[in-house]
Amino acid sequence: MTDHLEYPRPLLVRPDWQDLSGPWGYATDEGDRGLAAGWHRDAAAYTRTITVPYPPESELSGIHESTPPVVWYRRTLRLDRVPAAGERLLLHFGAVDYRAHVWVNGVHAGEHEGGHTPFTLDVTDALVPGDEQTVVVRAEDEHDDATQPRGKQDWRDEPHGIWYHRTTGIWQPVWAEVVPALHLRRLHWTPDVPGAAVTLEVELSRRPEIPADVRVVLTLGEEVLADQTFRTDRRDGRWVVAVPAARHQMEQARLLWSPETPNLLDARVELSRDGRPIDAATSYVGLRSVGFRDGRFLLNGQPRFLRLVLAQNYWPGSHLAAPGSAALRREVELAKELGFNGVRIHQKVEDPRFLAWCDRLGMLVWSELPSAYEYAPRTVERLTREWLEVVARDRSHPCVVTWVPFNESWGVWHAADVAEQRHALTALYHLTKAIDGTRPVISNDGWEHTESDIWGLHDYAPTGASISERYADREAMGRILGDRPPARRVALLTEGTGRGQPVVLSEIGGTSLRPRQDESWHGYATVGSTEELAEAFAQFVDAVLDSPELAGFCWTQLTDTEQETNGLLTEDREPKLPMETVRRILTRPARSAPAEAIDAARRAARENP
DSSP states (O other), X not given: OOOTTXXXXXXXXXXXXXXXXXXXXXXXXXXXXXXXXXTTTOGGGOOEEEEETSOTTSTTTTOOSOOOSEEEEEEEEEOSSOOOTTEEEEEEESOEESEEEEEETTEEEEEEEOTTSOEEEEOGGGOOSSSEEEEEEEEEOXXXXXXXXXXTBOSSSSOOTTOBOOOOEEOSOEEEEEEESSOEEEEEEEEETTTTEEEEEEEESSOOSSOEEEEEEEEETTEEEEEEEEEEOSSEEEEEEEOGGGGSHHHHTTTBBOSSSBOOEEXXXXXXXXXXXXXXXXXXXXBOOEEEETTEEEETTEEOOEEEEEEOOOBTTTBTSOSSHHHHHHHHHHHHHHTOSEEEEOSSOOOHHHHHHHHHHTOEEEEEOOOOSSOSHHHHHHHHHHHHHHHHHHTTOTTEEEEESOBTTTTOTTTTTOHHHHHHHHXXXXXXXXXXXXXXXXXXXXXXXSSOSSEEEEOOOSSHHHHHHHTSSHXXXXXXXXXXXXXXXXXXXXXXXXXXXXXXXXXXXXXXXXXXXXXXXXXXXXXXXXXXXXXXXXXXXXHHHHOSSEEEEEEEOSBOBTTBOOOSBOTXXXXXXXXXXXXXXXXXXXXXXHHHHHHHHHHHHHHOO
């Protein structure tokens, strides 16, 4: 059976699939003349070779150069299996930045806009006799279109400030699979810990002509926890699957998901009619709850102090694309080995296999939408469409505990003064809650919150002592949330919205080793030695842990990224400080999280009897 962590879509896995990564023909379209010239049919236009799924700006692509706004890909492939009568061939794209058109054997198969989210095309009707087929992709990525969600991709050819090389075209896996005409298209899992159940939403490829049966089997190892069958005559079904073992408080301890015990229930979903199998897929679900109360972030009903690290997840040889599936796993392992219990994925929608490793290894995730830079109705349309696709793709991952649609007022620069921009912030908050009411949502991480479930503040104070002073007690916190914000912009744009939201310093630190005179560098503060770096890190972390008012922090950042050399690791993932030193600093109990401190003490006692 295919491993959940290798298959490009870990939450709906079929055993038979064909990886289409590797060499493709490649052409740049300087004058955007390829469509008129018929490049979707003309093999002669492709005079170079690119390695998919690495963006052409990256070294691993084999191209390694700046691109014009339009590039083309072409591949003639031999299918591992040709669809039989009653079967369909699906072509999957993990992400193509920013707008993609796809042809199969010269027939336009479909298009997609959104540079960070997946799309699937049924290309069966475009196939020609035999097993050899030709796929062409035209990718359009306007470098200076500021209404396009682009995150930290630079509009200039060379990176500057906090922006990085662009990621154009195909940058996540491409794969194909043969499926029945009636098949499982999407699965969504929503755990209900108090109710000892899981809600499963199933989307089929079409409405069954005759009612079909959906069987759900949940297991933990060899133990069957649930085995239920539901009848449906609709394209969409929603059912509650009881997990009786989770009703007992003592039993929940071995079932609940957390960073310390990342327990996952294996799932198998089978589609059949009159006892005859039609389709089947494997998946998994994590039983856990997320929330907030009285200024504390809650995991499984208990206060959880957030020790996050800012993760750009950018590699020098492949940019936003991971150099391989092993690198995705290693990124999670490194953050966990350092002592963090979560990552804030910054200005990027990460590969689903990364989230699967966070699920498997136990790492909390704040999921963030890459920002646009110019406010316009078109901006709102684009952000909304792509954000809904992000939430739909990732809301079944137990590791995802917070949604962040906006960061630091990027794209809504005048939210304090322009009502439309405030409405945009609040609208995406409420829209996200309407789709997924099980997680906290932050309208605008950093400052200028409208409606948020967590007050995320970015505070690049020069020293840990500054943090201690600013967040010393409730009175000091009131000043920060009122008229003395840590940044140039106010913390809150609305009044009367206090519902016990926790305050998290969602960006702090950013401390770099002092750069060489000839080194391109961007950062927030520098120190002259690794010893000074360790001391500065300890002072910041201690200041947050000692505050009775803070519920967590996010350190900037995990790795060096291009000219931002403020990582705890180099861009080659080498530690600047001994990892045990960082871990020791991070893992001491927080003053504001006694339950977590007790759990930590118990774990230490078990590990060191």
